[in-house]
Amino acid sequence: MKQKKPFIHPYIPNSAPSMKEEMLKVVGTSSIEDIYADIPENLRLRRSLNLPEPLLSEYELVRHIEGLLSKNKTTREYLSFLGAGCYQHHVPAVCDEINSRSEFLTAYAGEPYEDHGRFQALFEYESMMGELLNMEVVNVPTYDGYQAAATALRMAARITSRQQILTAGTIHPDRFSKILDYSRPDLIVEQLPYHRSSGLLDLDGLSQRISDRTAAVFIENPSYLGCIETQADQIASIAHAHGALCVVSVDPITLGVINPPVEYGADIVCGEIQSLGVHMYYGGGNGGFIATRDEEKFVMEFPSRLFGVASTVVEGEYGFGDVAYERTSFALREEGKEWVGTAAALWGITAGVYLALMGPQGMREIGAGILQRTRYAMKKIAQIPGVKVMFDQSHHFREFLVNFDDTGKKVSNVNKALLEHGIFGGKDVSQDFPDLGQSALYCVTEVHTQADIDGFVSVLKEVLQ
Amino acid sequence: MQPYFPERSSSKKRLGLIVNPVAGLGGRVGLKGSDGAEIQRKARLLGAVPEVEERVLRALEALLPMKGDLDLLTCPGEMGERAARRCGFEPFVTGSITPGATTAADTHRAAQSMADAQVDLLLFAGGDGTARDIYAAIGAVLPALGIPAGVKIHSAVFAINPRSAGELALEYLKSRAPRFREAEVVDLDEDAYRVGDGSTCLYGYLRVPFRRNLVQNQKVPTPGSEAVQAQAVAADFVESMQKGWLYILGPGTTIRAIAQLLGMPKTLVGVDAVSCEEMIALDASEHQLLELLEHWPAKIVVTPIGGQGFLLGRGNQQISPRVIHKVGKGNILVVSLIQKLNALRGRPLLVDTGDPVLDKTLTGYISVTTGHHEKVIYQVRS
């Protein structure tokens, strides 16, 4: 074996040769090779891995990565109207501060003694979400809002012992794809028709398709296309009349002004928490929540952890731990309680920080502000010749469809042109919803000013000429 | 002496304590058991001294934090009162005994008093024999827990050590939602054991406090409670049942879950025969089974009994070699909770039908249903 230059690295304290020798002596073997003796020779890789030369100094590493990242253009540099499941909201500095605390960042699965902090922080997240949702059971976050929906629907199937799921036709196509994959092979998932004029659910369509095989009716509120579903209470009634559950996916950022779904009949509420203090991270910052009433039949169906509060042997101390540690229900037909993995706890803690900073006033103001900006943007864009705002008689939160059919231009071309002006135009949904023509999903949040919107409108006018 | 026990206090829990003073007597001197006056006499001659009281003390110490909220009912002197007082309790004492000459009858009487007093938990110190005596007297009417102090500790009703018994009792009595599991009462015939016949007999089940796992760091959901797991096994089994077949159901609570799902009764320590539609024979003898096998194709369903993991043992007289031959080795189905298999610590499941040739054909690997759509491959030896 040829002598290798000893590889000393800041991440590997025992890589110094003298240290290795000392330790090998204790282990009772002369080389680490002996420890791999169980691995058959023909499975041994007898060459070095073919990887790039390492950047051993921190400086080189930083320079390399910053060099790569510098090729990116961000939503700070460009004016962005992109949404469609990932949202540009302001992330308070305190949120970033707390989720960079190394005790939160580098901890994992300790006990509620030495890791008491994380249990309390997550219990507080559950509790603040509970206040926003008016519900008493909220899970420790799952991976993302799609997983939350998929799991919520499987829970509904377990609870009702039924196998059919009816979803709104305006559902986010990616969410639907996830639900479909996750429901195989047990559940049947179908989409319901919607009104082309309003973007809202076709209640007659629902009444026709719902039956005693329906486990749940699922809607997003607002929908993928930005419409606030104003028939939500009727949808819930129809579901209940047939013994089905009403499952609603919401963005919690709406709940400062919009009534939480439980108030209009939702049984299980789910959604994505990215809007609550998590940067967009190129679509890589996600957490999902699921909430229900505090009833055993719901609690026992959660595959996630549920942290609860309890006393300790010292008066006045708060202790925390897992509620319903053993799930004592068993649904004979719908299989498996899924699994609990490493999901999104740090974002749950972050969302808690966000909600605490915002408080009831902040949540109300941001909701009202976004409703206003949405209405304003819709109004101004609709004034551009050739441009139509779809479903303009419906109420919208944050997002709306802009249609370009009458301009003779395709969304992709419009967006290319906008890009040259330093603008990210709305998502092209012409593939997902071909019968809505050349439409783009535009998103405005509290980060958009009147000047931003007015400025965009003039650029768009120019680009369309 | 009349039992003296106060009106039930709403704030205090009631704990019953029965100590078998000669438990463990035989063990230290290698006599493989302590049942019977003759063996006890022999043991004392060999210099044996009962250690049971020290064990009871260790258990009771764990309960001291609850002393003020506990009414402790026990038997006189060496059957519990002495240990209770030594520990610092002020017990209520019932019945009378002849010190130094206690028998199973004393245990029976004591158990009856505890049942009459409706104690919340019956703590007893002894071995399999003691558990068997208590079960014989009052069945499973009281939640019970054994402080291990005997030679033979094969029953699942015992805590792993005296201290644990005390802790488990404390946790149970303090709990707002106490949970049980059903634990086997098994015992072996000591005379047979002394000449090398090791298989245990199942006598029944006691409800034993369930130890909630203290650790919080779940990384996957824990399985449901044992009752739920048994239902899952039952659901899987019932799905697989075929019309026109006879199912010979062996003893055990997991198999009882199958009967429950079918809406049928089950002889807990005996063998029943069912079809997927109706009960065919309750508590069947070998003879009855052989008759039925003239008319039905059949499957046998068994679950491991006792800590040693016997699937088919000499205790299982109804499912005899003749019955097995008729049914066919391929039609033997095994169900079990996974915890039962884990408790074997890697040891194989055992068969000891009495026919060594048959036993040999049954060895190898067998599929064990452990949940709904969940099976395990496990080794069987003879």
Next chain:
Amino acid sequence: MSQPIRSKPALRRFHQARWDEPVIFELSQPGQRGILIPEEAGIENEVGDVVASLPAYLQRKAPARLPEMSQLHVLRHYDRLSQENLGVDLNIDVGQGTCTMKYSPKVNDQLVRSSKLADLHPLQDETTVQGILKVMYRLEQFLKEISGMDRFTLQAGSGSVAIYTNVSMIRAYHARRGEAGNRDEVITTIFSHPSNAACAKTAGYKIITLYPDEDGYPDLEALKAAVSERTAALLITNPEDTGIFNPKIEEFVRIVHLAGGLCSYDQANANGILGVTRAREAGFDLCHFNLHKTFSTPHGCGGPGAGASGVTNELAPFLPVPTVEYDGVRYYLDYNRPQSIGKIRPFYGVVPNLLRAYAWIMSLGADGLREVAEIAVLNNNYLMKKVLEIRGVSAPYAQGKHRIEQVRYSWEKLTEETGVHSEEIGYRAADFGTHYWTSHHPYIVPEPMTLEPTESYSKADLDEYAAILAHIADEAYTQPETIHTAPHNSTVHRIEHETFDDPQAWAVTWRAYLRKAAQK
């Protein structure tokens, strides 16, 4: 209550921060604000009160009862909570076996917080995100080389999601061959990570679990008894959670392939074998890695993590969409994959963790990865030697043999002799500024403790950890009460957990707690 400290190797007199901090709602002061929202008076004047225009039943009635706090007070509250938590940075975190609690380099955390990543929207025109696409593409190439597989998807949010993704692809593969109905069984082992069984079950499969042979190795004969024409796949972790490498792994794969099944390699425990052995050579069709384990991304109190699923070319068509491609000039996202299983999550993956994993590999290179594996293995076997000197502990299975990167110990003997349980030893460890993890449930090894040092800890760290365990074991034999009532120097004392299982009393939110407390 103070402890007599015996003369042993010096143990630190640790005390965790104990702020006795109230629940955040109790810190609320009406009218306080933590942050203010930008107003646009011009917009407001033009559109008016939009909220009021919503149907009445959709308007929120009463404001949400969130706490009202000034900014400093929110910060302070959470800072205090963070002090009441450990983390790898603070403690000798070798106790969380199977979690691979290695050092997450701070430079990588700094890099991901760059606006050039944090402020990217996933739907931006691809020309504006070439930098991050390149990182994702190159990371895939690295993982291909490390495992020998042909393609990877980086979309999974965790190891379990990666396993589920693999199962979903296996399902699609058999469906394509018209065998979906016939092949409904998945085989795994009892010492593989429980997610293998759980994810396969979620995907609709029947599970067959193999028990090990007497020495703790996966049992080949048991596999032969389990395999049939109904076998869809073998899902196996190797080395298993006991730290033992299955020398017959190739034979396992061969037998399943003969029966027409696929083989998926759970490489959650890859840390000890980087550059030593690969999935490809053992014949696997799929594999997965946990980036928050072997590849250093931080655990975040339980996520976000990241998983990577690798496949052979034969299975590549089933990968989730989109994949990241390179045409020699540009990096782009490919959605044109008709046989794909579809979406398993929003967008493309846990991108910050992909960047961290990339940076970690770039900072170490091939020699570095090999060194990581070797030192992880050396550390583990060194610690095992020290731990086995402690009274009452054992390492069941493979007696006298080395382990790869972790060991599952048993305190059975100590529990028998002293009445102290493994979990309690873990609680007592909190008094010395550390902890450990027992095992998955249900326990197979009784009174378990699973330790995995990784390469990040020094010899002195390992000595200290072993000394802590030795000390506690000694206490078990001499003054068990200390352990039964532990922890003493932690943030809180023994939790009264009875309410957690009582539907009348449990409280998952503060509002539930207040309601139930008021009812008493």
